[in-house]
Amino acid sequence: MNLKKIISLEFGVPFLRKILKKLYREGHYYKVRFGKLRGLKSYYRKDINFHTLIGFWETESIDLLDKIIRQFGWKDKKIVVADVGANLGFYSMYFSKHLSPSSRIYAFEPSVSILEVLKNNININHLKNVEIVEAACAETTGTVEFYIGENHHTSSMLDRWSNNSSTGTLTKVDSISLDDFFGSERIGEYPDLIKMDIEGSGVYALKGCDLCLKIKRPIILMESHTGAEDFAVGNVLSNYDYEALRISTNKWILHKDRNYEDPNGVWGKMLLVPAEKMLTFKN
Numbered sequence: 001m002n003l004k005k006i007i008s009l010e011f012g013v014p015f016l017r018k019i020l021k022k023l024y025r026e027g028h029y030y031k032v033r034f035g036k037l038r039g040l041k042s043y044y045r046k047d048i049n050f051h052t053l054i055g056f057w058e059t060e061s062i063d064l065l066d067k068i069i070r071q072f073g074w075k076d077k078k079i080v081v082a083d084v085g086a087n088l089g090f091y092s093m094y095f096s097k098h099l100s101p102s103s104r105i106y107a108f109e110p111s112v113s114i115l116e117v118l119k120n121n122i123n124i125n126h127l128k129n130v131e132i133v134e135a136a137c138a139e140t141t142g143t144v145e146f147y148i149g150e151n152h153h154t155s156s157m158l159d160r161w162s163n164n165s166s167t168g169t170l171t172k173v174d175s176i177s178l179d180d181f182f183g184s185e186r187i188g189e190y191p192d193l194i195k196m197d198i199e200g201s202g203v204y205a206l207k208g209c210d211l212c213l214k215i216k217r218p219i220i221l222m223e224s225h226t227g228a229e230d231f232a233v234g235n236v237l238s239n240y241d242y243e244a245l246r247i248s249t250n251k252w253i254l255h256k257d258r259n260y261e262d263p264n265g266v267w268g269k270m271l272l273v274p275a276e277k278m279l280t281f282k283n
Helices: 003-008 010-023 050-054 059-071 090-098 115-124 178-185 202-208 210-216 227-239 275-282
Strands: 029-031 041-043 080-084 104-108 130-133 142-148 169-176 193-196 219-223 242-246 269-274
Touching: 041 115, 059 090, 059 219, 059 269, 059 275, 080 090, 080 178, 090 104, 090 115, 090 130, 115 130, 169 178, 178 202, 178 210, 193 202, 202 227, 227 242, 227 269, 242 275, 269 275
Parallel strands: 080 104, 080 193, 104 130, 193 219
Antiparallel strands: 029 041, 142 169, 219 269, 242 269
16 A cells, blocks of 8 residues: 555544654644655644645645646646635645746635735745735625634635634635636736635635636636535536536536536536537547
8 A cells, every 4th residue: 555545544644643743843844745746845833734744635636637737738838827715825836836937826815814824835935926815706806704714724705614603703804706806907817727615605706707717718626515506616517618527536527407416416526627628638
């Protein structure tokens, strides 16, 4: 059994966490030892998943992104990426390392609970092509209510996702639609790829990227967390002529108008591909 599989085993998690506490000191930076972020540095805080520090976080999605970069010849092109829900910056770091230096990665993150870690990771690695945008992606530009969850992975515009309003801290944050950001502030620079993982808030953010979807036809790496978010993704598939591959099963979604209640419906972590790009992706 290889190291990656050993680390993934549930019975090994408590044991590895004990080791982690002895090896890693809070407030320090450590080199990522494995995976696609190998060689980069990551800031350690006690609530950060050790898979991230080691380099084995989101491996299935990262492998798929590797394929996309290769199939579409993105390695040597200027590519624009919207990392929506950047969190501690794992994906932004990956994109910065594996796309050309001329590419632009916009890391959208509104949560004060993780912003410092995101900034530390981008700065310590001198990632000049990553720009942090301290705003929530929503349907419109302005301000929105935002719940800071007990865990940095659970902050959301949805109170029930951040462990309900009784435990999440309610605040207000700046919001911006992807159409406004790329259409007004970055004229003509619509994203080639959108990665979106915002704990159910895709029901709002997806409504704010109509022009992005129509003009640039980006590939979208999307994780859906709720039934409502499933249907929001399904609307994108149906209304904008996209197909979706469920990453965990490596199967294409058959029923775009159904959610997680249907095994062949829209749910989980998915890659959304415009119909006209399907041939290139599958080759």
